[in-house]
Amino acid sequence: MTTDQIRGDEYQVEYDSGSSTVRFQGTVRLQTTDDYAPVNELLLRAHDAAAGGQLSLDFRQLQFLNSSGISMVSKFVIGARKRDQVRLTVLGNRDIYWQQKSLGNLQKLWPNVQIEIL
């Protein structure tokens, strides 16, 4: 099992190869596309490692994500749809309001995405 991790002042994003899961924690409100590049690259590495199997994006401990972050995740999902190499599951938390409201949008970008709001 390997862990690939990015830490910021208020957030942490890690890929756990054992469970094939990228976990987001804290508040991610970065300023520019360049600031988001390391997170995007981690997602792409996780995608490549999971090719042929399943990949989970776990947002259950993510309090806030700004629209630049929503854009980055959405574009990752569109890219995964185009490559069609993983079964993608998105895990959300019903107690975090934005997740109830906005995580379902990812399924509109790729109907095969499975959304579980727990």
Place this chain on the structure above:
Amino acid sequence: MSTATETLGAWEDLAGAAALSHQRMDLDAAQLEQYWRRCSLSADFWSRYTALFVPGDAPRGRLSQNNLAHVLSYLLNELFENCAKFSDGPIRTVRYECVVRPDDLVFTLTNHIAPERQPGFARFVGELLSADLEALYIQRLEESVESGAGGSGLGYLTLMKDYGIRFGFGFAPAAEGSVAVTVQAHVQLEEH
């Protein structure tokens, strides 16, 4: 508040409006951009401060205190970030105002841009106010994958379609050849 000479969308003249509370704060756009986390900090402070006006266990169909704080934090962070990113010209003042009423909240953010930026922003607003929001949301993201650009307007689109927030926009001439751009966000306390 600047006197808007041109308005679009859900615009309300709030001068002298009866309210439970008026809030106001002035910031500097250049400093918001330099110390980026101030956008998030300011949004979190005012969202939690304002959400205390509603009960923790709201009646069915009304936003609870916790959910309202979440909506407002996302909204205000987007608006402060926009002021930090898009202010232009000699005037860097950003004014935050809020009017709290029994059934709705109106947030007003004013920043300044150079006059040549106004037509492009007004076109963007016109598209936002007349579009099928779901279709435009998908279209913007698909286009941004092709072009490699950020998903432009995604903040407004999520706020409008996922939270039912209505926006008004005002443009007014300001000192030193600037244009004051005022964004009003109308948040209903009834759940969307």
